Amino acid sequence: MIKESSRITQGQLFFYMIQAQVGIGIMSLPHDVHAVAKGGAWISILIGGVVVQLAILVMWALCKRFPNLTMFEYLPKIFGKWIGGFFNFAYIIFFILMATLVLVLFESLINKWVFPLTPRWAVLALIVMTSVYLVIESLRTITRFYVFVSVLIVLIVLIALNAFTIADFTYMFPITEAGWGKIFLGSNKVIVSLLGFEMLLVVYPFVEGKADGKLKAASAGNAFTTLLYSFLVFIALIVFSPMEMAMIPEPIPYMLKAFSFRVVERLDLLFLSIWTVIVATSYMNYLFLAANGFGHYFHRGNHRTAVYYTAIISYILALIPQSPDGIEFLTQIVSWASYAFVYGLPVLFLLISLVFRKREKGKTA
C-alpha cells in the first residue's frame, strides 16, 4: 500500500509527466528529426506524441486493474513470483540504463558547450548528488519540486520566442519534401525523446482520485510536452536553413548564441542553466523508478536506502563510455530496449492480465 504522506494529486501528476518527459531531447531533437523528415519534422513530433498517447492508454488500462499497486507489486501477481520477479529486475536494469544515458548525454553536452576543462566525474557528481538529495524524500516532495521548476519551461518558451525576430518561414517548405513515409519514420526519433512517461507504471497508485482523472492528467502532460517539442522544432526549422541544420547538432542553444541584449549577452548559457534543471528532473525520475524497484525487493517498500546505491551504480556506469562511439552504442541499446520495455511489454502484460482475468483483489477504486 501507498503511504498517505507520499500521495500526489492529479494536478501534480500533470507536472510530473512534463518533467519526466522533457529532458535531454530538447537540444538535439530538431537536428535528428530534420535529418529524416526535413521540413515536416514538426509533424513527426505530433505523430510521435500520438504514438506515446497510445502507449499511455495501454499503461493506464493495465494500471487501472491494480489501482493500489506499483508495477513491481502487480507483475508477480500476473506472472507468479519468479517470472514476475524476472520482469521486475529487467525493468530496474532498464531504468538504471535510462538514468545512465541521461547522465552521459548531459555530461557530453555540458562538456561541449560550457565546461570543456572540467572532468567528467565532477560534472556527473554534481548532478547525481543534487538528485540523490531530492529523491531520498517521498514522492510527494519530489513532485512538489517538479511543479516548482515547471516555471522554467515557461522561461524556455520565452527565450525561444526570440527566434521569430530572425525567422524565415520558407525554410520549412516544402513541408512534405521528404515524403509522408519519412515523416512517419521521423517520429521514431521522437518516441525515444518523449520517454519518461513510463513512470506511470510505478507512479500510478500514488495518484489520488479516480482512474479517468489520472488518465486525463497524464494525457494532458503528454500533450503539453508534445506541443512544446513541436514548437521548439518548428522554431529551429524556421531559423536554420536546411543545409545548415544538417551541420548543427544542437540547434536550440546554437540559435540563442546569436542574440544579445543590453543585460544578457549569452542567451545560450542562460538556456543551458535552465535546461540543466530540466535534465536533472528526468534523471531524478529514473532514479526514483529504479530505487522504488529495489526498495520493493530489499527494503520493505522504502526506496530511500536504495536511492544511494542506485545513484552510485548509474554514476559509475556513466563514467564508462568515453568516446562518441561509446555514447552512440549506449544510445542504440537503450532506444531498442525502450521499444521493448515501454511500447512492447506493457501491451503483453495487459493482454495476459485480460485473458487470465488478473486484477487486484478486494476493493476496486
Place this chain on the structure above:
Amino acid sequence: MSKWRNSIVLILLIMILPGCWDMEFIKDARLIYATGFDLLPGGQFKLTVTIRDSIETGGGTEQHNTIMESVARTTRENRDLMQSMVSGKLSVYKIRVHLLGESVAKKNIFPFMDVLYRDPKSALNARVCVVEGNANELLRLNKVGVTYIGETVDEMISGEEQMTVVPKENLGSIAPVMWDHGQDFTLPMVKKTAKNVKVTGTALFHGHHMTGKLNRQESTLMLLMAGRKADTARLTIPVDQKQNPQVANFITFDVNKAKPKMKVTVKPGNRIDVDFPMKLTVSAVEYPLGELSQKAVVQKLNKQLSAILTARSQQVIQKLQRANCDVFGIGRHLIAFHHDTWKQLHWKTDYRKVRFHPRVQVEIIGSGILN
C-alpha cells in the same frame, strides 16, 4: 548532532561546487575587440586583431588598444601564434566586429570563419564587414579621432544600419543564408581613407564569396526592396537640372513606409517572372524649391520620383543579377513553393535569366514643418 553534520556537508559542498577547471579571470583576459582577415600576395594568411585593455589607475580605469598581427596557415593557428606573443589569455567572446579584407572576401570566406562558428565561446552576434582593400591597414589606424578603431568601425556600421544604408547582419544571421542555395547575403563595406574610415556601401556575395558591390544609394534601395527598412531610410534624388545653385535641384526624403510586394510566377519552359511593385510613402526633409503645398506639384513630383526610382531599382537588380547575388531569395521561394521547377533549374546560371519587373510608386505625404 544533525546541525553539525549539516554544517560540515555545507562547507564541503562549498569547497567542491565552485569547481576550478573552467575558471576564467577577467583580469587575465585580453579581450579581442576586432579582427581583420587578409590574404597576402603570396597566398599566406594574415590575421590582425585589436586588443582592448582596461588598466586600473588611481583615478579610474584607463583604456588601451593593442594591435597585433600574425601570419599562419589557419585562423586558429594565427590565434595561437598571437597567444604566444601576449601576456594573459586571448579571449574571443567579446569580439564586436570581423573585417574581411577584399582578398579574403573574394575567395571562399567560410574556411576562414569556420572556427568562429565551431567554438562555443565565440560571439555569434559580432558584426561582419568587408574592407575595400586591406583590413590590416585599416586596423593599423589605431584611433580615429578619440575613438579606437574597433569601436569606430562597429559604431559606424551600427549607425548606417539604422539609416538603412547597409544590411544589419552578424555572424549568426549570415550563416543560414550562406548555406542555402536559394538565397545570398550581403555585408556592409568599409574603406580606409587617409586618416579615417568610411562606409562605402554593400558587398554582394554569391555562396561563400564576394561577387559585386553596391554604392550607398543603391544599397538603400536594395534594402527597401528586400523589405529591410530600418529606423530611417533617406534618399536624395535630382528632380531638376536648371536651378542655380546646384543644391536646389534635389529633393531629399525620408521613407516612412516601404511596402514591397514580390510575386514570383513560373511560366511553362521554366520562365520565371518576378513582379516587384513597391509602394513608398515618404516625407520630404529637404526640398529648396518648396511648393509642396500645391497638390499638382506634389503629384508631378510623385510621378517623377516613381519613374526615377523604378529605373534605379532596375539598375540595382541588374547589378545583383550580374553578381549572381539572390538577395531577395527568389531561389528560396522556388524551393519552398515550386519545388519541381527548382529541381530542374541550374540556379547559378538560371538566376540571371529571371525577369524582374520592378515598379516603384512614391507618394509624398509629409514635408517637415515647412510647406
